[in-house]
Amino acid sequence: MKSPGLxxxxxxxxxxxxxxxxxxxxxxxxxxxxVSQDIRSPGRNRRKRGVLLAAAGGTLGAGAxxxxxxxxxxxxxxxxxxxxxxxxxxxxxxxxTTLNRKTEDEAETxxxxxxxxxxxxxxxxxxxxxxxxxxxxxxxxxxxxxxLLPAEWTTTFIPLQDKCPVSxxxxxxxxxxxxxxxxxxxLFDEFxxxxxxxxSLAQVHRAVLKETxxxxxxxxxxxxxxxxxxxxxxxxxxxxSTLKRFFPDYDLEWLSEEMGSSLPQELDFAQEGKNAVRxxxxxxxxxxxxxxxxxxxxxIKRILVMEYLSGHRxxxxxxxxxxxxxxxxxxxxxxxxxxxxxxxxxxxxHCDPHGGNIAIRKNTSRRKPNxxxxxxxxxxxxxxxxxxxxxxxKLWLAVIDAxxxxxxxxxxxxxxxxxxxxxxxxxxxxxxxxxxxxxxxxSARSEQExxxxxxxxxxGMLQQxxxxxxxxxxxxxxxxxxxDLTRSLDENLHTKQGPLRTFLILARYCSRTVFQxxxxxxxxxxxxxxxxxxxxxxxxxxxYMRVELKxxxxxxxxxxRRVVGRPLVLGSGL
Numbered sequence: 001m002k003s004p005g006l007x008x009x010x011x012x013x014x015x016x017x018x019x020x021x022x023x024x025x026x027x028x029x030x031x032x033x034x035v036s037q038d039i040r041s042p043g044r045n046r047r048k049r050g051v052l053l054a055a056a057g058g059t060l061g062a063g064a065x066x067x068x069x070x071x072x073x074x075x076x077x078x079x080x081x082x083x084x085x086x087x088x089x090x091x092x093x094x095x096x097t098t099l100n101r102k103t104e105d106e107a108e109t110x111x112x113x114x115x116x117x118x119x120x121x122x123x124x125x126x127x128x129x130x131x132x133x134x135x136x137x138x139x140x141x142x143x144x145x146x147x148l149l150p151a152e153w154t155t156t157f158i159p160l161q162d163k164c165p166v167s168x169x170x171x172x173x174x175x176x177x178x179x180x181x182x183x184x185x186x187l188f189d190e191f192x193x194x195x196x197x198x199x200s201l202a203q204v205h206r207a208v209l210k211e212t213x214x215x216x217x218x219x220x221x222x223x224x225x226x227x228x229x230x231x232x233x234x235x236x237x238x239x240x241s242t243l244k245r246f247f248p249d250y251d252l253e254w255l256s257e258e259m260g261s262s263l264p265q266e267l268d269f270a271q272e273g274k275n276a277v278r279x280x281x282x283x284x285x286x287x288x289x290x291x292x293x294x295x296x297x298x299x300i301k302r303i304l305v306m307e308y309l310s311g312h313r314x315x316x317x318x319x320x321x322x323x324x325x326x327x328x329x330x331x332x333x334x335x336x337x338x339x340x341x342x343x344x345x346x347x348x349x350h351c352d353p354h355g356g357n358i359a360i361r362k363n364t365s366r367r368k369p370n371x372x373x374x375x376x377x378x379x380x381x382x383x384x385x386x387x388x389x390x391x392x393x394k395l396w397l398a399v400i401d402a403x404x405x406x407x408x409x410x411x412x413x414x415x416x417x418x419x420x421x422x423x424x425x426x427x428x429x430x431x432x433x434x435x436x437x438x439x440x441x442x443s444a445r446s447e448q449e450x451x452x453x454x455x456x457x458x459x460g461m462l463q464q465x466x467x468x469x470x471x472x473x474x475x476x477x478x479x480x481x482x483x484d485l486t487r488s489l490d491e492n493l494h495t496k497q498g499p500l501r502t503f504l505i506l507a508r509y510c511s512r513t514v515f516q517x518x519x520x521x522x523x524x525x526x527x528x529x530x531x532x533x534x535x536x537x538x539x540x541x542x543x544y545m546r547v548e549l550k551x552x553x554x555x556x557x558x559x560x561r562r563v564v565g566r567p568l569v570l571g572s573g574l
Contacts, residue, residue, distance in 0.1 A: 077231055080131045084235045087127045091120040092246055117152035125156055132165045133228040134263060136200035138236065141259075144354065144485060148428070148465055161356070164200055169193040171223045172205075179302055189213065199356065199377075201225065201266060206308060209297070214307070217294070219269060221302040229267070233260055254470045258477060262351075266379035273299030275378040276306070279348050286340065289333040290363065290372045311359025311374050315492040323362045325371045328495045330360060333373055335502040338486050339509040342384060342479065343393055345516070351380040351478045353485050355492070382478050388414060390517050392479070393510035399430060400507050415472040424465055425472075429480060501555065508551050515544040 098116040103109045128139040142149060143157035176184050184191050188207045195203035196217075205218045233256075240256040265271060273296040280293040295307040312319040314334070320327060341349045350357075359374040384392075391413045398406035407426060411417040417425045469477060490502055518540040522533050 073227070080228070080231070081235060083127045083130060084239060087123050088239055088242060091123060092243070094120055095247070114150070114152055117150045118156065121153045121156035125160070128157075128160060129163060131232070133222075133225055134200070134232045134236070134259075136160055136164060137263070138259065140200060140354075144481070144488070148469065160200075161354075164198040164203075165222055165224075166195060166198045167203060167220070167222045167224065172220050175220065175223045175302060179300060186210070188218075191218070197356075201379075202269075207305075209305075214297070216297055216305050217308045219304040219306065221267065221269065223302075225267065226302075229263070233263065236260075250466050251470050252466060254474075254477070258474060261474070262380055268301055269304040269379075270299045270301055272377075272379040273304055273306075275348065275381045279350070279375070279378060279381070282344070282347055283337075283340075288340070289336040290369055291333075291337050292372045292374045293378075294374070294376070309359075309361075309374050311361035311372070313355050314358050314360055314489055315355050316360070317494070320360060320493075323371075325360065325362065326369075327493045328497050328501065329369050330371065330373070331490050331493050331495045331497075332501055332505060333369065333371075334358070334486065334489055335505045337373065337375075338482065339506055342482070343389055343509045343513045345386070346383075348381045349384060349478070349482065350375065350378065351382055351482055352377060353482060353489070355489060358489070382475055384475060384479070388473075388475065390513055393513035395429075396506060397510045397514065399426070400503060400510075415476050417468075417472075421464075421468050424468055428465060428468070429483065504551050504555050508548070511544060511547040511551070515540060518544075 094116055098112055101109075101112060103112070125139065128135040139157045139160040143154050143160060145154060173184055176182065176187075180187070187210055189210045190206075190208040192206045195205050197204045202219050202221050205220065207216050207218045208214070209216055236256045236259060237253075240252045244251045244253055276293055276296050280295070283291050283293065292309060294309045297305040297307070299305065314320075314330065317327070319325075320330065338350070338353060341347045353375075357375065357377040359376070361372050361374060363370055363372045391410050395407065395410035395414055398404075398410055408417075408419060408422050411422050411425055415425065469480075490499065495501075519537075522528060522536050522540065525533055525536075528534060528537055
């Protein structure tokens with residue numbers, strides 16, 4: 001990545017303000033002009049005395065300002081800490097009272113617990129909104145954890161997906177000078193003061209490079225994060241450790257540990273630029289889906305400049321339909337991209353593929369597919385170890401075949417899952433009711449099934465799931481998160497084929513991964529021309545081609561049924 005002589009500096013950042021407050025400030029603020037003057041005093045003593053007074057006044061003023069600034073920071077720190085601690089205490093007491101309340105009717109108990117979930121979720125939402133910073137990020141993460149949290153929590157946090165802080169343009173200008181040694185006008189011919197998008201950690205401005213005239217997207221970190229991230233991470237750890245102390249069955253410390261590990265990576269935009277370059281290089285010869293990753297121009301820790309590419313969210317169905325884009329093809333393309341990231345040899349895994357990080361744009365230069373998928377936000381990437389990836393492929397093949405014995409075997413090899421934990425883990429990793437998995441996972445999730453899962457969470461299964469996720473490998477948690485987000489993307493497209501085609505694509509990737517492992521094992525035993533190895537190769541190839549042929553026939557058949565408008569009849573397994 002290129003860097004135009006950029007030198008990072010360290011200084012305290014200015015706080016962010018909302019759009020409405022920012023407009024009021026701009027309307028009320030009068031422009032200041034600094035004009036040099038030629039002051040001629042009648043005597044040397046008067047001039048000397050004036051200089052001394054000015055110096056003394058400046059020193060006292062600077063000292064008072066610095067003291068006042070420290071006091072403001074300390075007060076704000078106490079205030080945001082107080083919000084977290086007081087809300088935590090109130091919620092813990094609410095849960096303790098609700099759980100200890102004796103009722104004879106199970107329906108009443110469930111109703112009381114749901115009401116308690118809702119009250120506590122709303123209190124926590126208010127804290128996240130007031131504290132901002134990484135609490136917005138935490139709330140967004142919780143809103144996507146419907147495999148773990150009750151619906152009352154996940155739905156309450158949905159507004160945080162759109163309620164993100166907007167840093168003032170003045171604070172962004174100051175950060176540019178501190179971090180690069182250049183003003184914005186030194187680097188850009190044009191720079192839009194209003195961001196085109198804002199997220200929990202950063203906002204994006206459209207700009208035009210002064211050097212080349214290229215239109216770019218400039219991602220800038222919220223300056224206030226530098227001030228509050230250490231405290232907020234400590235508050236997050238305190239919250240989950242306190243919950244564990246008073247409610248040992250609900251150990252969520254792994255969540256704060258994962259956040260403490262991943263957040264520094266997401267806040268390093270220089271690393272994000274490297275991730276984007278790596279992903280673009282990996283997918284440059286990938287022709288199975290029309291993936292576009294913007295070029296990186298340059299990046300440092302808090303500023304990233306990339307090629308400007310725009311599109312529409314994947315859940316903007318009006319745009320997709322009005323432009324003649326096939327929803328099923330968008331779903332299939334997304335499935336191929338993220339399955340390649342999970343199962344591809346040496347592929348980087350994008351761990352935050354929510355709707356805000358993906359865009360669809362019309363492409364009229366080709367007939368099929370007539371769209372591109374743009375992937376943004378490359379801050380959080382992971383690499384899946386080869387053997388884990390292969391065992392994970394075998395686990396999914398067993399799920400698709402509805403083979404419970406093999407499911408249990410590979411669940412243990414992937415995450416150390418015992419037979420007692422297996423039904424819960426299988427539901428978590430697929431987002432399906434375990435009873436469905438023993439029949440056919442490729443059928444669409446019904447509202448009744450979703451309700452059954454939600455009810456199970458309120459009947460004691462939640463604490464088992466919390467315990468389960470506390471000891472599985474961290475990479476599996478990120479794969480679970482990626483699975484859940486991509487499943488949500490697919491459901492929001494409301495495709496005609498339902499989940500069937502995406503499971504066919506998944507099965508093809510899993511089959512290919514297992515076949516590659518078999519080829520490596522054969523190669524370890526000497527030349528492929530040896531009779532024994534030749535026989536092993538023929539068996540492996542025959543098994544692989546049978547699966548490929550079977551999948552191709554299924555894919556052709558569902559395509560025909562879709563064209564003629566007939567419903568799909570699903571059997572057990574593939």
